[in-house]
Amino acid sequence: MKLEMRDRPGQLVAALQPISAVGGNIIAVIHQRETPAATEALDVQIVLELPEGRLSRLLELLREQGVNVVRIDEERLLYECTLIMIGHLMHTDLSDTVGRIDTTGSAEVTELSLVMPAISSPSSARITIRSTTRTEMKKAIRILRSVAEQKNLLIIEPLEDT
Amino acid sequence: MRIAILGFGSVGRGIARSILAKNLDITVTGLADSRSGIIDPAGIDLAAALARKENGGPCGGPDVTPGDVVAKADYDVLVEVTPTNVDDGEPALGHIRGALRRQKHVVTSNKGPIALAYPELRALAETNGVFLKYEATVCGAIPLIHAMQEGLAGNTISRLYGVFNGTCNYILTRMGEDSLTYEQALAEARELGYAEADPTYDVEGIDAGIKLVILANTILDMQTTLDDVERTGITLLTPEALRLAEDQDCTIRLIGEIVPEAGVLRVSPRIVAKEHPLVVEGTLNAVTVETDLAGDLTFIGKGAGSTETASAVIGDLLYIRERHVQGS
Incomplete structure (x- = not known):
């Protein structure tokens, strides 16, 4: 999934924490700084494994952390x-x-x-x-x-x- | 308590030896094998009958047939322990009917009549006010039927699965341990007396399938026949397949499985984690029962053998004596 978050210290950890809280497993984190500047937002792509039926809870937790989910790719091979x-x-x-x-x-x-x-x-x-x-x-x-x-x-x- | 024994092979002799060795207060008034029989209301000399049989002779005289013992001997319980016939259950089925009609209790280790005709036999027993018990038909010494009928009464059984055939379990254990081929392991099992000259009944999963039918029909309120069992044997297994399983801390076992709600009866080789309680060595049997109240229970024990099977028969006899037999 592709996340958008404020470019501030601690934000990335705050975004990752809910994933383990719902029993997910992080496979890769791609952190790109060279996104169109001027914004204070930071784009991060995360590849993760999630038990079936936990996605909506994860999205809820991420929203609470102030993280905006830009895109969710298809769920795959769990x-x-x-x-x-x-x-x-x-x-x-x-x-x-x-x-x-x-x-x-x-x-x-x-x-x-x-x-x-x-x-x-x-x-x-x-x-x-x-x-x-x-x-x-x-x-x-x-x-x-x-x-x-x-x-x-x-x-x-x-x-x-x- | 007076009993008549039909069948004087491994199981029949195990019962006789146990009666002699322990003070069970059981008198045998009738005894027959396939060639001969004895009727003696005062009690048969079991030691002498065992000695005759072990010297290769018949257990009694040629003029007494099993049918005579059923119809004429003076007994409380007929113990029917002749070999299983899966096609029509005979001649055991006829003998069991005859005893029940005479208002005699019946204890059997014979899978044929129970798998083929349980509803009829049970109704006949009820009409005549007697018991029909068959603990020894499934997993030898393990009191599985008693546990499910009595101890787990009130539970709903959602799934039942396990190792129901000691011969196959021995073969698979040896194939896994020492990378033997199926043929080598079978030859070894034969040498040790664990496999018959014609092993089809065991290795094609027929024996395990019949046990599933008995459990399904007598305890799980299903109406099944051997044809309803999806069945795959172990004859095509390779040592390489066992090694591929072992690479992942698993092994292969012939598993019989019943899922009552889905109507599934299945016997097939399955990949099982080595740490699973069903992974038992050698000729042992092991059965897991999944229930709603009691949770999962696993029973492990000897599934065959003379004394072990006699244990199940004697358990049934003493159960009947405590509840029913007068004046003993």
Whole structure:
């Protein structure tokens, strides 16, 4: 998100504090001074992770601190799920398998570890999917299940409710 | 209390040994295996029957059938501990019906009749004013059914999941510990007597699936059959898959799961954090029950074995004696 705040000592800390107060995690802070001068405002861009449903509370807290939120980019990829796949992963076009999830636009494969013990024997892969919401994660796993069925792969899901 | 025992394999002999070893005040007046039987109103010499069986012989004479024991012996409780038949539950189902119609209580370790015909058998027991108990059908020595029916009465169970098959748990434990292949771990399990010559029933998740059906139908007010269980076995698992799980402090276990509200019954290999209480070693069983009042409870114990399964049967017998059997 892009914030606008008064260029005074302590303002940046005041703007960051509410993020941890709502359980968020700051990934990056971009602090630009060379904004159109003459104003006393300071532009700051913050990249952060926020648990679902906390954004409105964060905006409220920021307003109380006198921080003006100029822009909020789309929420992205907050849910993570790791699964294991077993089967002829390469022969059944692994990039297509990954692509079927990535093309949803709301979930993507962010990590893949592949072990191929021998050419003719099945390979095993650990795949991490991230998504914007729980619903999108469920959708991504449903897609993976149906791809696995088509390609005769075994999917091992985590015990936790997916 | 007088009982008749059908089945003199591992479980039947475990019961006989426990009766001999402990002063349980239980008299066995009828006994039958697949080839022979004895009826003796004064009480069968269990030590002699055990010795005959352990020398490879039959437990009794060839002229007495299990059906004779059910119909003619003088007993309070029929203990039906023959092997499970998942297709039609027979011949155990017929024997259980016969005993209930004679107004005899029934205790069984046989999953077939309970999974296939519980509503009918329960109604028959009620009509005849007797008990039908089956603690030993699920997770051997763990008193899971008793805990759910009695201790947790009044709770709503939102989810139940766990390790219901010791054979699979042993195989997966060994694949994780020593990077054995599935075939190697299965061979080892066979050598140790944990797996049958034909392991299909265990490794394809059928055994775990039937246990889920029993819990669903008898405790969770569901009406299910084995066909309703979404089932994936462990035969395709690779040591590499276990290693990929271990890299993240997890492992893989065959988990049976019931979500009553969603109507879900599922047996499948799942990734489980190593620190999770369900991650038990070897042939152990472990079940977590999520409830509204009591919170989450996890039960861990031996899911099979002669004495361990006998423990569940004897628990049922003494339960019945305390509540019902006259003059014992």
